[in-house]
Amino acid sequence: MRPIQAMRQVFIGGIGITKWGYYEDIRCYDIGSDAILEALEDSGLQWKNVQAAFCGSVYQDTGSGHQAIKEVGLTGIPIVNVENACSSAASAFRLAYQSVAAEIYDVVLVLGMEKMPRGPIPSTAFRDWELKLGFNLQPGNYALLTQKYMEKTGASVEDFSYVSVKNRKNGSLNPNARFQKPVSIKEVLESRLIAEPLRLLHCSPLADGAVAFILCSKEWLKNSHKKVSVEASVLTSAVYGDEYPPGDIIKSLKYPANRNLAQVSAMQAYEISGLGPEDVDVAQVYDAVAPGELWDIEEMGLCKEGDAPKLLKEGVFDLDGQLPVNTDGGLMARGHPLGASAGAQIYELVLQLRGHAGPRQVRNAKVGLAHAMGAGPNSAVTIVKT
């Protein structure tokens, strides 16, 4: 394998997104193609310049990426559909990134999209016996992790409820978020109990949405925006002995993992990029549930283990704090279209690094980190820089 230093730099030439929502009358390929067209326009390129496409989705039928691309152009390029649960868009992004870095292509489309199934959602990566015993309830599995985190750090339910408050507040400044009304700490604490200790407003809601990128080599950058390069695009899937019930992984007592999935992927991303957690100016982390943002921040090495609840309270992760986290509202306010969420995280980083985040703008944002988990399990870390 060629060392990473020998591979050429990859840039994000164009970005596009739809407004996340819950739409009855649209098809997934409608929002997918909308995102593609916006990314194309943003890039200043034409469809005929695109040489390959990687399309992430989870619940769409076979050929889902093709359906969206058929609304844009049919040029015989290779189109590959990618399913990696909630990390699908980041996994598609990674494949696109690698193909441009390795000089296989110069211009590649990344698409992440989802129209969530209405009514009961099919199983996500659980075995038959687990489904029958009711172990595939994700808030339940996150509740088990939450308790461990509370025991380890002394964090209270109220402590992590402030994540919901922060992210819903940030979401109110994001015209593309599904939920644009802030919530109070009182509303969070009084919302319906789902799986102790997690309540409704601790859990990210679902949404339909799409996001797209044009990744390209330097020569193909056409717009006048600040250049944003991809410094790392890492995927780690399943570490032995790890504890991650939402990913159907039970800890091994005899051979526990030294580091969990998220930590391993973060370390790889820092090593590949040559950047460290101290270089990160803005981060989009995985807030599928409110406490998840806190342990995620720690597992990404962005603060010391156990410190996140205190730093949250001190405002460190607010928009005007030292390290703004989930500046667009996170999964909590955007909603969670499984195939697209990981892409939305990267989209927000690009806006921030370009200086186009409007009222959400973080000052001097030069390095951004995005982290998405997924059933599987998967952990995807992307680092971008300007």
Next chain:
Amino acid sequence: MKHLIEGLYVIPGTTGEKPYLIGSKCTACGELFFPKKEKGFCTHCQRKALQNVKLGREGVIQGFTVVSQPPAGGFYKGQVPYAYGFVDLFDGVRVWTQFAGNFAALETGKKAELVIEQICKDEKGDEVFTYMFKPC
């Protein structure tokens, strides 16, 4: 007796002997798995060295959550609310399990033992059973 899932535990025919879970033990590295693995292949040391093993009936509650809504997909036919989480068997394996009895009695760190409980009824109205753990 109807069981929700076959092959997870044994209810001995002889009187006096209590039910037990069946796991896999790796004869090469000592790792334990529950449920037992079907291919005999140890995912820890990568050797085809697994054997079925009778697991101990007791352990310590390592975490639990009381759930107020059924999971999606319609696979789960048991009661709601229900409680589930982990028990670390003294043998050295963590077991995913539902909890039986009064949920208010559940506490991380408490000892728990294996029980066989009804989880639901089938279309004919017959009782269907599964393993659970109960604080003791």
